[in-house]
Amino acid sequence: MWPCARCGRPITLAMKWDVGHILDRALGGSDDLTNTRPEHSRCNQAAGGQRGAAITNARRAATNPRALPPARDRGIRGI
Numbered sequence: 001m002w003p004c005a006r007c008g009r010p011i012t013l014a015m016k017w018d019v020g021h022i023l024d025r026a027l028g029g030s031d032d033l034t035n036t037r038p039e040h041s042r043c044n045q046a047a048g049g050q051r052g053a054a055i056t057n058a059r060r061a062a063t064n065p066r067a068l069p070p071a072r073d074r075g076i077r078g079i
């Protein structure tokens with residue numbers, strides 16, 4: 001049993017888990033053992049979704065100066 005690298009709670013064999021990356025693959029991180037760690041699937045996917053959205057928003061802002069900033073920067077809560 002290992003602790004989840006994201007939430008710190010135990011990962012048991014009955015739970016779904018993923019190989020998480022310390023430096024995200026989208027940012028050039030490798031699949032090497034030095035860059036990976038066990039994470040609950042749910043924790044891994046939630047973090048991946050947030051990183052993916054940040055990358056997508058940054059690309060949109062870079063190519064479209066009129067793109068809206070992220071919702072949290074516009075004072076919108078709960079997103």
Ligand SMILES: [Zn+2]
Pocket residue numbers: 004005006007008009039040043
């Ligand atoms: Zn977790």
